[in-house]
Amino acid sequence: MKLLSQSAFRTTRDVSDQITDRGTRGLLQAGYIRQEIAGAYSFLPMGLRTLTNIANIVREEMNAIGAEELLLTALGSKEHWTATGRWDGLDVLFRLNEDGERPYALNASHEEILTPLLAEFINSYRHLEQTIGLYQIQTKFRNEPRAKSGILRGREFLMKDLYSFSRDQAALDVFFEEARKAYVRVFDRIGLGEKTHYTFASGGTFSKYSYEFQTELEIGEDIIHICENCGQSHNEEIVEKNFKCVECGHEKARTTKASEVGNIFKLGTKFSDAFSLKYRDETGMDHPVVMGCYGIGVSRCMGVVAEFFADERWLRFPESIAPYTDYLLVQGDHMDWAKSLAGNLEAEWRSVLVDDRDARFGEKIADAELFGMPNIYILSDTAKASDMPEVRRRFGA
Ligand SMILES: [Zn+2]
Incomplete structure (x- = not known):
């Protein structure tokens, strides 16, 4: 698994208005x-x-x-x-x-x-x-x-x-x-x-x-x-x-x-x-x-x-080519849970990006969608209470 906090790159909303293609805008904004x-x-x-x-x-x-x-x-x-x-x-x-x-x-x-x-x-x-x-x-x-x-x-x-x-x-x-x-x-x-x-x-x-x-x-x-x-x-x-x-x-x-x-x-x-x-x-x-x-x-x-x-929430990549198949959005003190879930996913030959950044939920979910990740798992206090991450799939269930 890759930790997003270790990446040198960030998303940006600041892309020239001259670039009108949705895909190119998304690729630039997502870094x-x-x-x-x-x-x-x-x-x-x-x-x-x-x-x-x-x-x-x-x-x-x-x-x-x-x-x-x-x-x-x-x-x-x-x-x-x-x-x-x-x-x-x-x-x-x-x-x-x-x-x-x-x-x-x-x-x-x-x-x-x-x-x-x-x-x-x-x-x-x-x-x-x-x-x-x-x-x-x-x-x-x-x-x-x-x-x-x-x-x-x-x-x-x-x-x-x-x-x-x-x-x-x-x-x-x-x-x-x-x-x-x-x-x-x-x-x-x-x-x-x-x-x-x-x-x-x-x-x-x-x-x-x-x-x-x-x-x-x-x-x-x-x-x-x-x-x-x-x-x-x-x-x-x-x-x-x-x-x-x-x-x-x-x-x-x-x-x-x-x-x-x-x-x-x-x-x-x-x-x-x-x-x-x-x-x-x-x-x-x-x-x-x-x-x-x-x-x-x-x-x-x-x-x-x-x-x-690309949809209205920007990029969307099929699992076959997405940079990571699964994006684990960790909100709160749930890194142990994230590591264990990542391990299970990787055992099935899936690739995992963990968003462990100290940032607001809104910022993290917006980035997850901008990146075009096909599957987003939200690991939060609410989800932990039911022991099930909330899953959002960009290509339907
Ligand atoms: Zn014909």
Whole structure:
């Protein structure tokens, strides 16, 4: 259990009126995040616990489809970014020392790093009997002109990026479907499943569409059209003048704002061609490796969840990602009771924050709600008389 009296950080009501998003206001007021520069945020302990919980759910689901985790560099060479044409072609790329002796990039994506690296390890069909999946959870940098307040669209953000390497298109298609299902599980587990839509989008370089996971959100930056007949979602960008469902041909749709929490692409051989990532088949013929890439904005997901669930009493986090599942509000001389209750809860793999501060009840309950704790236990003289803490649940019983 963690004692709140030991924390360096405090809640505040003093947040700029310019910040109107409920989620961002809540995260700032609760002391989860602090802005350093536009589009770049520090995660304070409570924010980091939430972020880590989301990252661990993503990690479990990636491991479940056989992907291996690694950690690539945040700095990338100009040589590799030039080989794919993206040193000049990717407008959001942070290019450092551009005219200097050793120019390099702050990586916005990692095809340029991982593809040449794998050329050292893959050269035979024997290496690709199974599709290889490699992923990392790492800070990404994008020189985003539209950096918004909050962690929904940043210049520096935490992302999970998975890359797949297959011997042919058919093998990629199989892995792609496994990854899609894993994404559905991730968004279910962090509480966004019901309102997150697998969405056809434009911009697929190697297939007709790219695919996004879009969560319905009032402050979302995208617009999606959801077919009234089959439920298929389409990004506004691909919809011609009049809506026609690409899945069933129906012409009526519900239109809503949404925020993109993930995307998956079939890359084909663009990057393997650029870095000569190829394998020799059973007959001695060389073929380029067929690739896919799969992103989840981990810090953005935290921003979306914060915004999505925030109620009039500010933040509200589902148990799966809340910094602590249980908040013990101790009012009066009941620390022994708190310790014993915390012990019982922790024995069930729950996490406990004890508010042992010498403060008024009103202040403590307001903080408990602001923090978004799903379960609040009030340990007071009244509760002690009946030997039962009063329990308040933010998501119903
Ligand atoms: Zn349809």
